[in-house]
Amino acid sequence: APAAARTPALVPTHCPYCSLQCGMNLRASGAGTVEIVEREDFPVNRGALCGKGRTAPEVLSSRVRLTGPLVRRPATGRLEPATWEEALRVTADGLRRARALHGADAVGVFGGGGLTNEKAYALGKFARVVLGTSQIDYNGRFCMSSAAAAHTRAFGLDRGLPFPLEDVPRTGCVVLVGSNLAETMPPALRHLTELRENGGTLIVVDPRRTKTAEQADLHLAPRPGTDLALALGLLHLVVAQGRTDEEFIRARTTGWEEARAAAMAHWPELVERITGVGVPELRAAVDLFCDAPAAMVLTARGPEQQSKGTDTVGAWINLALATGNAGRPLSGYGCLTGQGNGQGGREHGQKADQLPGYRKLDDPAAREHVARVWGVDPASLPGPGRSAYELLDALGRDVRALLLMGSNPVVSAPRAAHVEERLRALDFLAVADVVLSETAELADVVFPVTQWAEETGTTTNLEGRVLLRRRAITPPEGIRSDLEVLHALAGLLGHEKGFPTDPEEVFGELRRASSGGPADYAGISYRRLEEEQGVFWPCPEAAEPAGDAHPGTPRLFLDGFATPDGRARFVPVVHREAGEETDAEYPVVLTTGRVVAQYQSGAQTRRVAELNAAAPGPFVEMHPRLAARVGVVDGEPVAVVSRRGRAVAPARVTETIRPDTVFMPFHWPGEGRANTLTNPALDPVSRMPEFKVCAVRLERASA
Numbered sequence: 001a002p003a004a005a006r007t008p009a010l011v012p013t014h015c016p017y018c019s020l021q022c023g024m025n026l027r028a029s030g031a032g033t034v035e036i037v038e039r040e041d042f043p044v045n046r047g048a049l050c051g052k053g054r055t056a057p058e059v060l061s062s063r064v065r066l067t068g069p070l071v072r073r074p075a076t077g078r079l080e081p082a083t084w085e086e087a088l089r090v091t092a093d094g095l096r097r098a099r100a101l102h103g104a105d106a107v108g109v110f111g112g113g114g115l116t117n118e119k120a121y122a123l124g125k126f127a128r129v130v131l132g133t134s135q136i137d138y139n140g141r142f143c144m145s146s147a148a149a150a151h152t153r154a155f156g157l158d159r160g161l162p163f164p165l166e167d168v169p170r171t172g173c174v175v176l177v178g179s180n181l182a183e184t185m186p187p188a189l190r191h192l193t194e195l196r197e198n199g200g201t202l203i204v205v206d207p208r209r210t211k212t213a214e215q216a217d218l219h220l221a222p223r224p225g226t227d228l229a230l231a232l233g234l235l236h237l238v239v240a241q242g243r244t245d246e247e248f249i250r251a252r253t254t255g256w257e258e259a260r261a262a263a264m265a266h267w268p269e270l271v272e273r274i275t276g277v278g279v280p281e282l283r284a285a286v287d288l289f290c291d292a293p294a295a296m297v298l299t300a301r302g303p304e305q306q307s308k309g310t311d312t313v314g315a316w317i318n319l320a321l322a323t324g325n326a327g328r329p330l331s332g333y334g335c336l337t338g339q340g341n342g343q344g345g346r347e348h349g350q351k352a353d354q355l356p357g358y359r360k361l362d363d364p365a366a367r368e369h370v371a372r373v374w375g376v377d378p379a380s381l382p383g384p385g386r387s388a389y390e391l392l393d394a395l396g397r398d399v400r401a402l403l404l405m406g407s408n409p410v411v412s413a414p415r416a417a418h419v420e421e422r423l424r425a426l427d428f429l430a431v432a433d434v435v436l437s438e439t440a441e442l443a444d445v446v447f448p449v450t451q452w453a454e455e456t457g458t459t460t461n462l463e464g465r466v467l468l469r470r471r472a473i474t475p476p477e478g479i480r481s482d483l484e485v486l487h488a489l490a491g492l493l494g495h496e497k498g499f500p501t502d503p504e505e506v507f508g509e510l511r512r513a514s515s516g517g518p519a520d521y522a523g524i525s526y527r528r529l530e531e532e533q534g535v536f537w538p539c540p541e542a543a544e545p546a547g548d549a550h551p552g553t554p555r556l557f558l559d560g561f562a563t564p565d566g567r568a569r570f571v572p573v574v575h576r577e578a579g580e581e582t583d584a585e586y587p588v589v590l591t592t593g594r595v596v597a598q599y600q601s602g603a604q605t606r607r608v609a610e611l612n613a614a615a616p617g618p619f620v621e622m623h624p625r626l627a628a629r630v631g632v633v634d635g636e637p638v639a640v641v642s643r644r645g646r647a648v649a650p651a652r653v654t655e656t657i658r659p660d661t662v663f664m665p666f667h668w669p670g671e672g673r674a675n676t677l678t679n680p681a682l683d684p685v686s687r688m689p690e691f692k693v694c695a696v697r698l699e700r701a702s703a
């Protein structure tokens with residue numbers, strides 16, 4: 001046969017990692033893996049991939065990949081190979097026993113923002129219909145929940161970006177708050193580069209002079225946890241200089257007077273004292289922002305992962321609204337969601353307080369609609385449960401058995417040593433994962449599951465664009481999909497029907513369950529996703545079967561906000577301190593984050609040789625003045641001690657960080673685990689823990 005005929009077909013799909021969901025083509029290359037071929041047609045990344053995406057195929061054929069189920073044997077206390085039948089039976093027994101002894105809410109479910117929409121949907125339904133438990137939440141709570149809460153509060157609806165990324169280069173000014181996208185999602189940086197090439201300006205707010213901040217026209221470096229005050233100071237100046245958009249405020253918003261009064265109490269000099277950002281820099285930022293014909297404010301984990309994250313994001317939204325930069329072309333507020341399906345993962349029912357379609361679990365009409373699709377009595381559906389950290393904190397106490405999919409809280413949860421202790425205190429733990437993660441190591445049963453290139457399913461990227469990930473290769477023998485695990489467990493627990501294993505069938509049900517809800521997927525089909533470059537929700541069904549298909553909604557709020565009166569809501573917010581302030585015993589601020597070569601808890605990327613070589617372990621980034629005070633030099637081990645524990649990692653001495661702050665990436669377990677130190681103080685609205693600010697002291701580890 002000619003060579004072309006022998007070449008396996010290209011399968012267009014998307015990266016398994018972050019919320020950019022970069023497009024790529026896959027070609028089966030034998031030995032259970034795939035080769036990536038550039039895919040230029042997808043507008044988000046136009047062919048570019050970061051190192052994580054480029055090396056993702058390595059995890060498919062990794063030697064450390066799980067090849068069969070594991071069950072912990074009482075005789076040895078070790079996880080040992082088992083058949084699927086045994087692993088499923090032991091799990092069904094473990095879940096059933098906890099429920100029989102302690103009630104339905106003694107069984108918990110913990111999901112992940114990396115699960116496809118179909119899996120997130122099936123997991124939420126499994127928890128509420130099969131287990132009858134309210135105790136379900138997911139690691140997305142640790143990701144963008146504050147932005148989601150603030151977005152909903154102000155606009156009546158939460159979609160990460162209410163506009164496509166393609167709009168970014170065409171606006172006049174972008175304020176990027178607490179995002180280092182040069183490291184977290186490098187292909188997105190080109191949208192900012194093009195913005196500046198087009199004459200637009202970029203303001204970056206970050207305590208560190210990151211690679212992203214280096215691209216900015218203006219870099220503001222506030223003390224961690226003070227960006228709420230920074231936003232208020234900017235709004236104060238906007239008002240004082242008469243640069244508000246009064247007509248927009250009058251016609252399209254409510255609550256301005258209260259928000260204005262709150263901002264006016266934050267004098268620039270006071271804001272300088274709180275944040276460490278000088279008044280001249282504040283004025284320069286206002287000039288850049290207000291001189292632009294249109295502007296965008298984009299936030300990420302920096303302002304969001306705080307015990308006042310919702311109000312902090314709210315302060316930035318107020319700034320956008322006061323200047324007329326929302327609900328108009330080429331302007332608006334948006335959140336750069338983190339995980340691959342961080343957006344879709346929060347829309348379809350694995351969140352403690354929500355049902356599919358982004359419906360509220362305590363809304364009688366929502367319960368009625370979803371219960372009808374599920375074929376159950378609405379009264380049988382449990383109410384809202386605990387948020388992620390609260391659920392983890394309850395393990396071994398009220399919650400005695402846990403089913404966990406697609407998450408590794410031993411590394412990624414705050415106060416991680418405590419979370420590890422709670423996981424160990426469970427009567428029963430089952431984990432579904434690709435590798436033996438640090439959390440899976442603690443389990444009684446481990447299910448080995450399929451990966452991105454081995455299964456079909458949808459994700460929803462940071463723009464609210466629903467995408468189809470396609471299966472390109474057959475999974476290895478002995479591996480099953482998460483949907484197959486849920487199907488089998490549901491059967492053993494008395495629900496033979498209602499948990500199909502075919503993703504397209506699950507998606508069909510998800511469409512019906514989401515129909516009429518805020519995140520309406522009813523008009524989106526696999527066929528459309530194959531033919532189009534994704535479809536933006538909301539996308540309701542065509543009015544009549546033969547009617548024109550709804551085109552989807554790339555841009556939200558242009559004709560009005562999703563509130564009952566169509567107006568955006570200002571919310572008055574004021575500065576308050578972080579959950580834990582520095583003092584004589586803990587005089588330095590710790591902030592945590594990411595590096596370009598690792599992803600989240602590192603469960604996959606730490607197992608890729610190239611990524612491991614590029615980022616082999618944690619470090620403590622610190623200013624030379626602080627390093628001199630502690631008595632460490634670059635590369636020397638330094639101990640970071642908080643009220644929750646101690647972590648040790650080499651010092652990385654650099655002038656790109658404030659002298660009162662240290663930074664640690666959180667991707668690693670063990671001695672250098674940054675989350676041993678972090679503070680689980682929760683935001684009262686979003687229940688987001690305070691990953692970005694806690695008080696620590698530094699000690700020479702080699703002393």
Ligand code: SF4
Nearest residue numbers: 015017018022050053
């Ligand atoms: Fe994958 Fe994100 Fe990297 Fe794109 S930026 S290749 S989606 S990890």
